[in-house]
Amino acid sequence: MSAHYRFPVQPAGASDFSDNTFLAYRDDPQQAMAGTELTARFEFQLPFLPSGDYSISPAIAEGTQEAHIQHHWLHDAMIVRVHAASACMGLIGVPMKRVSLRQAADRKS
Numbered sequence: 090m091s092a093h094y095r096f097p098v099q100p101a102g103a104s105d106f107s108d109n110t111f112l113a114y115r116d117d118p119q120q121a122m123a124g125t126e127l128t129a130r131f132e133f134q135l136p137f138l139p140s141g142d143y144s145i146s147p148a149i150a151e152g153t154q155e156a157h158i159q160h161h162w163l164h165d166a167m168i169v170r171v172h173a174a175s176a177c178m179g180l181i182g183v184p185m186k187r188v189s190l191r192q193a194a195d196r197k198s
Contacts, residue, residue, distance in 0.1 A: 137182030140173040
């Protein structure tokens with residue numbers, strides 16, 4: 090860090106989806122001191138996306154989600170190419186945890 094940030098907020102995602110560190114540290118605000126290295130890690134499962142190129146744009150801001158100062162934004166820092174192996178209807182497909190069918194008992198009249 091080249092400056093001291095009292096409450097750093099780092100986003101993750103793209104215009105299709107995004108997240109940041111604010112809610113995870115809302116009750117335990119962190120500080121990023123000048124001269125230190127700050128790493129934010131986001132672990133998630135991507136939804137099923139149509140084939141194509143998607144970008145990741147990291148940024149650093151200070152403050153809350155409603156009131157913050159954007160210090161740096163690196164547009165399209167990394168391009169991710171998706172080769173869809175699953176059918177995706179609509180904008181995204183949601184990875185299912187479980188899919189099942191159950192046949193109801195025959196009704197006799």
